[in-house]
Amino acid sequence: MIQQYRYEEIKIEDIFHRTEEKTDVADTVAAIIEDVRKNKDEALFRYCRQFDGAELECLEVSEEERAAALWQVDHEFLDILREAAANIRAFHEKQKRQDFVVTEKDGVVLGQKIMPLDRAGVYVPGGTASYPSTVLMDTIPAKIAGVKEIIMTTPAKGGKVNPVILAAAEIAGVDRIFKIGGAQAVAALAYGTESVPKVDKIVGPGNAFVAEAKKQVFGRVSIDMIAGPSEILILADDTCDAEIVAADMLSQAEHDKMASAVLVTDSQRLADAVSAELERQIPLLPRAEIARASIDECGKIILAESMVQAVEISNEIAPEHLEICVDHPFAYLAQIRHAGSIFLGKQAPEALGDYFAGPNHTLPTSGTARFSSPLSVDDFIKKSSFTYYTADALREVGQKIVRFANEEGLQAHGRSVAVRLEKGGE
Amino acid sequence: MIQQYRYEEIKIEDIFHRTEEKTDVADTVAAIIEDVRKNKDEALFRYCRQFDGAELECLEVSEEERAAALWQVDHEFLDILREAAANIRAFHEKQKRQDFVVTEKDGVVLGQKIMPLDRAGVYVPGGTASYPSTVLMDTIPAKIAGVKEIIMTTPAKGGKVNPVILAAAEIAGVDRIFKIGGAQAVAALAYGTESVPKVDKIVGPGNAFVAEAKKQVFGRVSIDMIAGPSEILILADDTCDAEIVAADMLSQAEHDKMASAVLVTDSQRLADAVSAELERQIPLLPRAEIARASIDECGKIILAESMVQAVEISNEIAPEHLEICVDHPFAYLAQIRHAGSIFLGKQAPEALGDYFAGPNHTLPTSGTARFSSPLSVDDFIKKSSFTYYTADALREVGQKIVRFANEEGLQAHGRSVAVRLEKGGE
Structure with missing residues (x-):
């Protein structure tokens, strides 16, 4: 059975199963x-x-x-x-x-x-x-x-x-x-x-x-990254269908026993209904045993005072997958500061992104969405900068560079400019 | 005294001082x-x-x-x-x-x-x-x-x-x-x-x-990165002034004894002249002792058969700093595949970029320019992707996602879509 918490009752770092594991391999x-x-x-x-x-x-x-x-x-x-x-x-x-x-x-x-x-x-x-x-x-x-x-x-x-x-x-x-x-x-x-x-x-x-x-x-x-267990955080309000929310949580839970599915809602009704739906749906799954362990050990329902607070909680957690199950999801988009992949509205289950929609499914886990990004084209390129100056352009600023180099105690840096200034050149 | 090599005589991995050092700290x-x-x-x-x-x-x-x-x-x-x-x-x-x-x-x-x-x-x-x-x-x-x-x-x-x-x-x-x-x-x-x-x-x-x-x-x-010793590779042809090339090499060499300055040229005249210039200039430097150690231990002059081969050598080495000291440096730009920061022409010493020009001086060392980039705005951002579907759009592709999920043995993924298809919704 999944556990319910109020926001005040739980430490953010305990919300997902994010122990730093030592492996002995x-x-x-x-x-x-x-x-x-x-x-x-x-x-x-x-x-x-x-x-x-x-x-x-x-x-x-x-x-x-x-x-x-x-x-x-x-x-x-x-x-x-x-x-x-x-x-x-x-x-x-x-x-x-x-x-x-x-x-x-x-x-x-x-x-x-x-x-x-x-x-x-x-x-x-x-x-x-x-x-x-x-x-x-x-x-x-x-x-x-x-x-x-x-x-x-x-x-x-x-x-x-x-x-x-x-x-x-x-x-x-x-x-x-x-x-x-x-x-x-x-x-x-x-x-x-x-x-x-x-x-x-x-x-x-x-x-x-x-x-x-x-x-x-x-x-x-x-x-690319060292991925931790997979995670989903679902922001859902009172307008949501509990059967659907529970099904989405289970799509994460079936991955493995360490996977985490967390619901953050301002609706006690939804919280209770999702809890009951999880119990109903788990036995229907081929991977029921894994889902059961994940939901009982790592799953959580957090009751927020408002959807505004729910968004704050999500930002603190920086989830890998974030579903925003509300009627006007784009209203939330600007407020989301840390999340790997965001699923907007009631018709965008995570599975849509896992397989099909187009955005990448290789995502930052364990709160690393604070500073990491989905796998992208950027991961397969590198950049070089380049600098060209004419002799005139160098002459105009050369003494400043010599001064800067001397200030840092690196006179040979200064000399490499000074020797050009002395010689002139095209 | 700096060592001269022909390209065939030296292994690429020996060109810069790139031993993987074990620290005991x-x-x-x-x-x-x-x-x-x-x-x-x-x-x-x-x-x-x-x-x-x-x-x-x-x-x-x-x-x-x-x-x-x-x-x-x-x-x-x-x-x-x-x-x-x-x-x-x-x-x-x-x-x-x-x-x-x-x-x-x-x-x-x-x-x-x-x-x-x-x-x-x-x-x-x-x-x-x-x-x-x-x-x-x-x-x-x-x-x-x-x-x-x-x-x-x-x-x-x-x-x-x-x-x-x-x-x-x-x-x-x-x-x-x-x-x-x-x-x-x-x-x-x-x-x-x-x-x-x-x-x-x-x-x-x-x-x-x-x-x-x-x-x-x-x-x-x-x-950001774990930086190794600093490096410069200078591509220079027979039109270059040896005094200037030597000064640029020394601006790298004065950093520390492990820093590497390497000249690749197709000109035996330039190679010999730079060698002599290094000997003349080192004693003039406040940091002569460091520069001397760097030039003697890590410095190298490599004689290429042509500037085309010189560019190949540079690409194999993937240097942190690359100076292209020739009369028409932009002709080379497209051929450079791996380099942190590129200095084009005879009036762009590395020191210009170290302090002043604008491109970053925090650069990939030790050949990591093959896959890393200069420090940039990209290092301080992260990305989130987002996905929105309407019920109609999901209906159109839903069965395909269910099939995909089943193919991967993850039925709960499929159910999260199927339950939406059954229920319809806006």
Whole structure:
């Protein structure tokens, strides 16, 4: 049974399940990374045998396997994947940015140039479920950014990759796919092996080993984020349908036992009704056991004094997913200061965004929406600034730079300007 | 004496001094962070006594101290600081971004909203030299992003902060300044104490303790980067003046013994002349000892077969600073794929950008320009996406989302859509 609280009764940091967990896999992961750095492909083949029971001849998924996947997946679902990909593409296209140049002073040209990363790595988990949506969400922004080569890795139990994953990769535009999972996949992407090219950034979710490996290679390559358990916060007022609100909470709760679904409402009626609806709906779910644990352990209903206070609570929590279930949701948009993805109104369940609408579903968890953003085209570009001065323009300000350099005790900095002033030049 | 190499003779990874250094300060830093989390201000006062010999009554720099600083600094230099700040502001203003909205389908509104961080922390090193330029470069982009409160911390030997630093903070628009340095300052910014507010992002350079502390709090707050030793790569052809090229190399070399200055040229004449010029100029520098060590240990001249090959070498190295000293530098701009800040032509020494021109001087080092960017307004914002559907719009695609959810084995995701389709609604 879900717990109800008044705002005063609960500490913000307790609202979501956000304990900082220490994992004890750091040493194991460090050893795997070292092994892959040193032994490269040989280590990878060995891990494939050990963890995936796969006696591979080649680490890479062949052209034939990739082509075959498109025939193995049901055509109706392929069309849905294609439509979702088109929506994701259309949204992320708007994130593309332009170089700029500033020419406001005589003889001075400044600017910023935007370039794609050369290579990105996308990790796709294996395991029981397979998530083609993640393939689309993690790959398409890279593609739009103009990344030259997108490398996917995924564990292949018995040497086989789920055709749905391969089909999604095909639709998204992945260039090469390798049958490698776990920390060894991250190590291969970060350092490169005979088969696997070294990438500049690694994105994608994974288990504790994958997350720890991403942490350990961070700095050598860029990473997207270390995601915590998934979260939804639903702001709902008295006009809401309890059955719908409960269904939305359960769509989060079924993810895993650590996932959190929190309702913040000013309506005692809705709070009670949602509580009852959760009890009614949980047994109907195939993943009832997981949902039950999540709702009982991590789920919460918080009674706010008003919807104004409810919004304040949401801003303090900075949720990954935020649903604003009210009749005039756009009235709230300006007040939301921290949230990964915002679902506006009563007809926008989170699942719409998880799969289909277009915005990314890779989102900042654990309150990091205070300073992080959904995965986007920005994650796959980098910028260079540039500066051009004519001799005349430099002459005009040169002495000031010399003075500034001397003030900081760096005379050679000053000399590099002074020597030009002395010599003149074009 | 600087070493000369042909391209074939040297491994790219050896060109800059980019060893991954293990520091042994991790345990010390972890203990300091734990201490500050637990004992808060009491710990901070204690560290101020211990490290700065400062018996403080208040950790914060007072209004009076801040106002007094503007009178203590030479007026001419204040004007230079103000002019530099204006240039930095003008350039970074161009980095500001707009929210966007997509209304291409009936009943569907998607968008992305951009918001400043609530609070940013700027670390400013103390020590022998003081760097007002860093105060400007790290603060102004935050200010332009719209960060509500900018908190600066800097060690205060004997309780005094260098007036030049305070003046730069005043010009840049820092809101509050604390007399705290080292790992304890980073801990205070990340966790908050009675006096120091918790921030969302910490930027700024520092010694090994500060760098390690930033690493350790990363995830809880955002950080800018862990900077390695500074680097410059100069592409110069036979038309260049050796005295100028050598002066530019030395402006990098004087930073510290680990700093690297590398010349890549297709001209044997220039290579030899620069080599001789370095020997002539080093003894003239106040920081000759540092420059000598840097040039001899980390400096290099690489002879390329052509300027085309020289550009390739630069792209492989992905330098922090790149000077393109040729007569038609804009002809090279499109070919540069990885570089933090690019200085175009013979009249744009790096020092121009370090202090004055406008682009940021906080730049990706150690080859991270492959995937990282100069500090910018982007570092102080985060984005939220939003999704609105009408009931009609949801009805049109609802079954596809249900199918997608079922395909991923997440039936409660599907139910959250299905229950809306069943109920209809506005």
